[in-house]
Amino acid sequence: MQTGGLKKARVSAMMGVLLSWGVSSASAEIAPEVMGKSTMGEPTPTWLMVHDAVGPAYVFDSATGDMQGLLSLSGFTPAVVVNLAEGRAYAAESFYSRGVRGVRTDVLTIYDLPTLSPVGEVEIPQKIAALPFPQYIEMLDDERHVAVFNLTPGMSVSIIDVEDQEFVDEISTPGCALMMAVAERGFLQLCGDGAVQLIRLGRNGKEIERIRSDAFFSLEDDPVFDKPVQTSRGWLLTSYHGLVYEVEVDGGEISISEPWPMLSEADREADWLPGGGQLVAFHQEQDLIFILMNQDGEFAQDSPGTQVWVYNREAQQRVAQIPLTQDGTNLFVSQDEHPLLTVTGVDAQLHIFDVKTLKQVRTISEVGVAPGLLQGF
Amino acid sequence: MQAFMRVISIVMLLAVQPSLADDRADYLLHCGGCHLPDGRGTPPEVPSLRDELGKIITIQGGRDYLVQVPGSSQAPVSDLVLANIINWILVKFNQQTLADDFVPLSENEVSNARKFTLADPLKRRDEIWANYVD
Amino acid sequence: MKIIESLLSRLDDMACRSSREIAQRSSRRRFIGKLGALMVGATAFPLLPVSRANAEPPSEMGDPQSCDYWRYCALGGTLCTCCGGSMTTCPPGAEPSPISWVGTCLNPVDNKHYLISYNDCCGKAICGRCFCHRAERDTPVYAPSKANDILWCFGTESRTYHCTVAIVLGEASA
Secondary structure (H helix, E strand, O other): OOOOHHHHHHHHHHHHHHHHHHHOOOOOOOOOOOOOOOOOOOOOOOEEEEEEOOOOEEEEEOOOOOEEEEEOOOOOOOOEEEEOOOOEEEEEEEEEEEOOEEEEEEEEEEEEOOOOEEEEEEEEOOOEOOOOOHHHEEEOOOOOEEEEEEEOOOEEEEEEEOOOOEEEEEEEOOOEEEEEEEOOOEEEEEEOOOOEEEEEEOOOOOEEEEEEOOOOOOOOOOOEOOOOEEOOOOEEEEEOOOEEEEEEEEOOEEEEOOOEEOOOHHHHHOOOEEOOOEOEEEEOOOOEEEEEEEOOOOOOOOOOEEEEEEEEOOOOEEEEEEEEEEEEEEEEEOOOOOOEEEEEEOOOOEEEEEOOOOEEEEEEOOOOOOEEEEEEO | OHHHHHHHHHHHHHHHOOOHHHHHHHHHHHHHHHHOOOOOOEOOOEOOOOOHHHHHOOOOOHHHHHHHOHHHHOOOOOHHHHHHHHHHHHHHHOOOOOOOOOOOOOHHHHHHHHOOOOOOHHHHHHHHHHOOOO | OOOOHHHHHHHHHHHHHHHHHHHHHHHHHHHHHOHHHHOEOOEOOOOOOOOOOOOOOOOOOOOOOOOOOHHHOOOEEEEHHHOOOOOOOOOOOOEEEEEEEEEEEEEOOOOEEEEEEEEEEEOOOOOOOOEEEOOOOOOOOOOHHHOOOOOOOOOOOOOOEEEEEEEEEEEOOO
């Protein structure tokens, strides 16, 4: 348990004020102060990390708008994974000895959450994929092995044992990218032939099994976005044309649901299509899918969304549309009873919406140079 | 005689292809970004397509392997176009090693090989090369 | 490549859209001012009607410093033409990445599709000018040969991203 260092500091400052009141009633003199250190409090579901384009991740509470601290990350870091119980965050990082040039070192850095400071690192192959993608790093379900995606442009995955703090293996995965954790030290990948691949590791972190589904989508006709989101049962994929697929692993078998369309005939006629960076978010308890939509036509799959559409996954029905005052690139929804939806706007501000009322409740401004990827704890 | 056979096979190859210019364009579009316009790649990350391929197709499973590597099998092109691209690579970048009696890959051959997905392409490559006889 | 999605989609929106608008208003003037610098090999791209009767018709038109220029239909990054380089050369001291991804863009002048190689220039800090992100026929990263959301500084001394060039490789297949 972390006690709020900041709160402590406030209390002692107040005590100082009270004391000086007692001593001198004429004027409130500020007692001399000593510089100290804050520690970060315990993250709640409304806390999130906002990755700045130039590297660092800003920690905010979307319920208050207050910044909690900053994680200094390399400019090549795609995302981080968190183990809240252990109070740890893990980040794949890449550094050059002379800043933009010199000798390259790639590491998995182990960060302590209360201090947001590195407490360990494991050197890994100099291959980590850059650019912000949530599924370029993944914690397997044993909470001991972390998988890091490599792109050289050959594709492979580095496995790190974070308990023993050692690099375990590099697994070659040509044609398949991203890692989506599933049960029993497994992870799924999306492949260019329209299939998903399941790789399972043994206790020692070495690959023991690899199977592939039948192809279920067409790269040419309607590829799925490379931004899968986790549901309570598996992983949810959305396609360029708004089809929703769910992928589950059951008893060693990969199963893919029949896709359902997010867009009605009328939506399509009005040119609505999904688009954005991190364009999908999912609320586990309320079974809600949030997705950015725009009307910029074909090839606008990366363009910012002008609205967030909300779907009930089970009912396969749209339940709300949230028009954005600023076009949005990234989404995050807090996993609590009264969810808050955070949207990274093209104005470099965070726009927070109350999912129940669909009203914007807050704007967080001055979030680094170019805020993008959003991650929870 | 050998040279004559080579000319014959290349002429045959040309005969089954609609246009070499298109094959080059297809190569550039689907392969050339990583393997570079002249096929030399940036080994070991991006394998070279020069000279070695003439050898690998003489090994059991080698022809299929060229179709089954993800860069080939997952390219968004038809079986015919994929056959043409691979044949173009063989003729263009592998003159030194291509057998005189080289028979171009057919659409049918590509179609059959492409149905089979390699679980671990690098492992398969090692298996194939293990059977190479110079 | 797309240096960082948020940055780019934001700046695409802010810079590109506005630069597109600006380009429509001022590309001709800007273009004329830079005409000398923009001659690429034998293909210059005059914007004005050519006075000489037997002059070659223009092969390209538009402002290569604007995101809406035809060659940039699938470029993600910053334009080297704005950073001291050209459409085919890296700015001084930046290292060209041999590896690229190849897209197809329509040249409105001759109505032909051309193969465009998007090569990153690397080893220097990002050139924070002319951010541009367009995604014609761009695929997700699991199909990397057509994906612009990748840092394409491969096979270079440093993979620090500086800017991107757009090189015509030839005509696309019919």
